[in-house]
Amino acid sequence: MGQSGYVQREGTLLRDSTGRMLQLRGLNYVNKDRKNRYLNLVKDEAFVKMKSWGYNAVRLGVNWSALEPSPGRYDSVYLHDLDTRLHYAKQHGIYVILDMHQDLFSEKFGNGAPLWATLDEDKPHYTGGTWSDAYYISPAVQTSFDNFWNNAPVADGVGVQDYYIKTWAMLAARYRHDRNIIGFDVVNEPFIGSAVGEALKVMMEEVATFLNQKSTGKKYTTEEVAAMWVDEEGKNFILKTLTGREVFIRVLQGMEPTYRSFEENSLLPFYKKLAAAIRKANTKHILFWEPSVSSNNGIPSYLSPVAEAGQQQGYMPHFYDIVLDTDQAGEADAGRLSFMFKQLQKTRNKLKLPMLIGEWGAFYSGGPAVVNAAATMAEGIDSLLAGDFYWDYFSGLESEAYFQEVLQRGYMQAAAGKITKQVAGKNTLLVTWQEDGKIRASNLIYIPASRKLKITGKVKYNIFPLNDRSGSRLEIIPLGKRNTRTVKIYWEK
Numbered sequence: 390m391g392q393s394g395y396v397q398r399e400g401t402l403l404r405d406s407t408g409r410m411l412q413l414r415g416l417n418y419v420n421k422d423r424k425n426r427y428l429n430l431v432k433d434e435a436f437v438k439m440k441s442w443g444y445n446a447v448r449l450g451v452n453w454s455a456l457e458p459s460p461g462r463y464d465s466v467y468l469h470d471l472d473t474r475l476h477y478a479k480q481h482g483i484y485v486i487l488d489m490h491q492d493l494f495s496e497k498f499g500n501g502a503p504l505w506a507t508l509d510e511d512k513p514h515y516t517g518g519t520w521s522d523a524y525y526i527s528p529a530v531q532t533s534f535d536n537f538w539n540n541a542p543v544a545d546g547v548g549v550q551d552y553y554i555k556t557w558a559m560l561a562a563r564y565r566h567d568r569n570i571i572g573f574d575v576v577n578e579p580f581i582g583s584a585v586g587e588a589l590k591v592m593m594e595e596v597a598t599f600l601n602q603k604s605t606g607k608k609y610t611t612e613e614v615a616a617m618w619v620d621e622e623g624k625n626f627i628l629k630t631l632t633g634r635e636v637f638i639r640v641l642q643g644m645e646p647t648y649r650s651f652e653e654n655s656l657l658p659f660y661k662k663l664a665a666a667i668r669k670a671n672t673k674h675i676l677f678w679e680p681s682v683s684s685n686n687g688i689p690s691y692l693s694p695v696a697e698a699g700q701q702q703g704y705m706p707h708f709y710d711i712v713l714d715t716d717q718a719g720e721a722d723a724g725r726l727s728f729m730f731k732q733l734q735k736t737r738n739k740l741k742l743p744m745l746i747g748e749w750g751a752f753y754s755g756g757p758a759v760v761n762a763a764a765t766m767a768e769g770i771d772s773l774l775a776g777d778f779y780w781d782y783f784s785g786l787e788s789e790a791y792f793q794e795v796l797q798r799g800y801m802q803a804a805a806g807k808i809t810k811q812v813a814g815k816n817t818l819l820v821t822w823q824e825d826g827k828i829r830a831s832n833l834i835y836i837p838a839s840r841k842l843k844i845t846g847k848v849k850y851n852i853f854p855l856n857d858r859s860g861s862r863l864e865i866i867p868l869g870k871r872n873t874r875t876v877k878i879y880w881e882k
Contacts, residue, residue, distance in 0.1 A: 395673045396484070396571045398701055402807065403571070403675075403743050403776070407830035409803040410822075412811075413571075413776030414835075415439065415483070416786075417748060418474075419450030419490050421500050427455040428470045433477040435782055440481040441856035442787070443835035445802050447483050448574065448747060448778040449474060450490035454503035457556055460545055468563070479569040486677065486705075486778075487560065488574040488747070489553075493523050494533045501577075506549050508536035518621030519714040524580055524682075525589060526619055534582035538655040550659065554666045562670035572675030574705050574747060575663055578682040581651045588683070591643040593618065596627055599636045624715075631711055634724045641688050648683040649691045656681060657692060664697035677705040679747065680736070685709045687729040690736045704740050706733060707748040708766065714751070719758035723765055730769040737773075746770055746777040755789045763791040767798065771811055797860075799878065802833040805867040819877045826871040831864035838880035846876035 394406030403411040418435055420427050439447060455467045478485045491501025498514055512528035523530050540548035557575060564570055581588070593614045600609045617623025631637050660678055667676065676698045680690035685707045695702060708729065710721045737744040749766055752759040770777045779796055786792050799818030801808050805828035810821040818836065831851075836842065839854040839861040849866045865876070 393568070395568050396675065398675060398703060398743055401737065401741060401743050403703075405803060405830075406568070408825075408828045409805055409830055409832075410807050411445075411484075411776075411803055412774065412801055412808060413446040413484065413745060413778075414800055414802075415444040415446035415448065415776075415778045417448045417450065417488070417778050417781035419488070419781060420452070421450075421490075421492075423496065423500070427452045427467065429474055431784075433480065434784075436477040436481045436483055437856060438787070439483055439782070441860065442797065443800075443837060443855065443860045443862070445482070445484060445835075446486065446571070446776070446778070447478055447782075448486050448488050449478070450488050450577075451560070453489060453491070453501055453506070453553070453556065454496040457552070458503060460505055460543060460547070460552060461555075463556075463559060475564070475567065475570070479567075483569075485570045486572055486574050486745075486747075487564075487570060488577055489557065490577045492520070492577075493527070493530050494537070494580070495530075498523060498527065498530050498533075502533070502537075502549075502553075505543055506537075506552060507533050508541050508543065508549060509533045510536075517619050518624060521714055522619065522624075525585055528583070530580075531583040531585065534580050538582060538659065550662075554663045557663060558666045558670050561667045561674065565671040565673060570674055572677055572701070572703065573667070574677045574679065575660070576679060577747075578685070578707065579656050579679055580682050581648065581655075584647060584651060588644040588647045589615070589618075591647070592640050595636065595640045595643050596630055599630060599633075599639075625717065628712055628715060628717060632717075632720065632722055632725065634722070634728065637687075637711070637725055638728065641686070644683065645688050648681045648688050652681050652691045657695070660692075660695050661697050664695050664702075668697065668699065672699065673701065675701045675703050675743075677703045677745065677747070679705050679707070682707070684732075684736075686711050687725075687732050689732050692736075692740065694740060694742060703743040703745065704737060705745050705747040706736070708733070708746050708770070709749065709751065710762070710766075714753075716754065718752060718754050719760075719762050721762035721765060726765055726769060730773065733775075734773060737775075744773070744775050746775050748780040749777060750791075751780045752789070752791050755791070757790050760791050760794050763795040767795050767813075771798075771800070771813055774808055774811060797837040799834065799836045802835055802862075803830070805830060805832050809873075816881065817877065817879050819875070821873065821875040823873050824867050824871065826867075826869060828867060829869075831866055834863040834865065834876075834878070836861050836863060836878060836880060838882060841881040843879040844876055845878075846874065848874070848876055 493499030
């Protein structure tokens with residue numbers, strides 16, 4: 390199984406080799422296990438499950454430290470393992486976006502860059518109550534990012550950023566004929582480095598001001614609020630303050646100039662340089678740009694399309710609420726999330742590029758407490774008609790309440806024209822699309838059921854149960870003329 394042609398960008402849409410509009414839905418699949426050298430140990434189990442769950446895409450993580458253990462030397466064992474995972478995806482009909490993944494920049498602090506590319510200048514490394522706190526309090530992590538954006542030389546005198554770009558050019562050349570790969574997510578969650586201190590200062594000042602306006606007793610200094618931020622109990626108190634929409638938006642607006650400067654003066658020039666190098670080796674695959682990690686929470690992005698990338702480029706932000714990685718993960722506020730979705734829509738309108746949500750969710754606490762938060766986020770993603778990749782795949786995901794009640798929802802995978810509306814209910818799916826009359830390939834819809842289906846609307850279709858028969862794919866035959874079609878599907882679990 391495989392694709393006969395590369396997926397193409399058409400304005401803000403992705404189209405497959407038959408011309409159908411693609412809507413991608415999938416999971417992140419990233420191996421962070423250093424003990425086994427980041428190699429795949431479970432054959433195609435994950436891809437078998439993804440297919441049975443109705444997913445048509447995966448954001449597949451690549452580890453730089455495993456790929457390039459020493460400057461300019463690529464590990465053949467790791468590359469062969471990556472080839473195998475790509476084969477599994479193709480075998481099970483799952484598109485791939487390759488993601489060069491990092492957490493806290495490097496394997497020295499988390500995962501990502503090799504030690505030889507970690508230019509931390511022997512600065513101290515601090516950790517907080519959650520793993521991601523180190524971005525904000527670790528001089529070693531921040532300095533490593535600073536030196537990356539400044540392209541500081543590694544031991545042999547070559548710039549660290551130059552090595553990263555050469556590595557991407559190698560991957561782009563290696564997989565230039567693989568039509569099942571949609572494209573490359575060139576850097577995971579670009580972090581601003583030490584300039585984050587400027588943004589945090591604004592946040593602490595705004596939080597202190599807000600607390601003092603509301604308090605009839607204790608008054609807080611900015612320094613006291615900053616000290617609370619690195620204490621788990623204090624951080625939870627600040628987060629509860631930030632959940633108010635008024636102060637949340639005020640804080641974002643205050644931090645916006647700092648992140649705008651980073652995107653315009655560091656991130657965008659890096660993307661231009663990287664695109665020019667990749668396009669010498671590969672003009673076919675889509676290059677996906679991530680904004681500063683600050684956009685995860687609603688700060689607007691100031692990226693612009695990259696001329697050096699040509700037509701094949703897209704936008705891949707992440708979507709995480711500020712309560713991520715805390716015991717408040719189930720307390721996502723609908724008003725705050727609505728504001729964040731509007732920011733995503735505004736950026737997509739400005740860029741005029743296809744938008745995929747590269748990560749969202751991360752509901753590690755599981756249980757019924759996070760189901761409502763997951764449902765609110767999923768509803769927002771569906772309203773944008775954006776592709777999405779839930780974070781992340783793990784063995785046993787299917788037993789989680791949020792998986793059964795939210796992630797397993799129906800969606801249209803491919804339309805012989807353009808999808809204009811999609812609303813997924815608990816046991817229903819409403820889809821409207823415009824057929825262009827020239828595309829002969831069937832419209833594809835995934836339903837998390839394989840029996841007791843009721844379909845309203847004049848459609849001829851075939852139904853194909855998936856691997857475990859708990860879900861099915863509907864193939865709706867196009868009418869062969871320009872028209873607008875609507876179907877509503879009901880089912881019983």
